[in-house]
Amino acid sequence: MRICSRTARRFDSFDRRFDKIVAPVLLGVGFTETQPYVFTRPEANGGDVVYFDVEGKSFLVSVSFKPQYMNEIDELYDHLLLPKEPRLGGPAYLAPTCMTHRPKEFPCRLAARRDHSFDLVIQGLTTHALDWLASLRVPVCYADAVPPTGMMYVGRANEVARRFDRAREAYEEQMRRMLGCWDVSTFREFVESEGARVFIYLCLKLRRELDKCERVMDAIKFRPEVEPLSV
Numbered sequence: 001m002r003i004c005s006r007t008a009r010r011f012d013s014f015d016r017r018f019d020k021i022v023a024p025v026l027l028g029v030g031f032t033e034t035q036p037y038v039f040t041r042p043e044a045n046g047g048d049v050v051y052f053d054v055e056g057k058s059f060l061v062s063v064s065f066k067p068q069y070m071n072e073i074d075e076l077y078d079h080l081l082l083p084k085e086p087r088l089g090g091p092a093y094l095a096p097t098c099m100t101h102r103p104k105e106f107p108c109r110l111a112a113r114r115d116h117s118f119d120l121v122i123q124g125l126t127t128h129a130l131d132w133l134a135s136l137r138v139p140v141c142y143a144d145a146v147p148p149t150g151m152m153y154v155g156r157a158n159e160v161a162r163r164f165d166r167a168r169e170a171y172e173e174q175m176r177r178m179l180g181c182w183d184v185s186t187f188r189e190f191v192e193s194e195g196a197r198v199f200i201y202l203c204l205k206l207r208r209e210l211d212k213c214e215r216v217m218d219a220i221k222f223r224p225e226v227e228p229l230s231v
Contacts, residue, residue, distance in 0.1 A: 064091035090153035
């Protein structure tokens with residue numbers, strides 16, 4: 001993900017037009033701007049997030065529903081995020097006519113292109129994105145919507161949806177990658193890598209490589225409670 005260049009509201013021409021054209025649509029359906037350009041709508045079992053990643057010439061719009069049962073995956077990666085980066089889980093990108101896993105850039109450098117982009121964002125939000133968010137309350141629909149490259153999210157979402165074969169396939173693929181890193185790294189390099197927590201989770205989830213898992217848990221002082229994957 002790109003790192004957003006706007007960490008605070010500037011109240012320039014972009015902000016003023018954004019507040020006039022786009023923000024009311026989200027505020028009108030229960031969202032609150034909890035960080036600059038991050039709109040959230042919490043509920044008992046999770047919540048929705050709409051994030052505008054604004055650069056100088058363009059912006060992206062990430063949309064996600066974060067069910068509580070995905071928190072244990074988010075927590076594996078939280079320590080890698082910058083303080084102001086929103087916790088998005090497995091988001092999709094907004095396009096005018098669909099949700100997509102490929103980033104859709106909206107130009108915003110010139111006033112006319114910016115306003116046209118805002119119109120396209122409103123079109124996407126009102127014609128399909130909000131209904132898409134509502135559909136994700138169904139675990140199978142959520143599992144189908146998770147970006148296919150996010151193996152840990154794919155695994156957990158399909159596990160909750162009780163599609164255990166798909167869950168195991170995703171977890172095993174991520175485990176294969178982690179063991180590849182283990183084979184080419186020193187132990188110190190491995191425990192200091194971004195994937196050390198993921199490796200622990202996978203070992204406990206799949207009940208594999210438990211000796212290696214114990215060594216890594218001791219080294220990084222991370223001992224999560226993980227329910228093994230159902231057979």
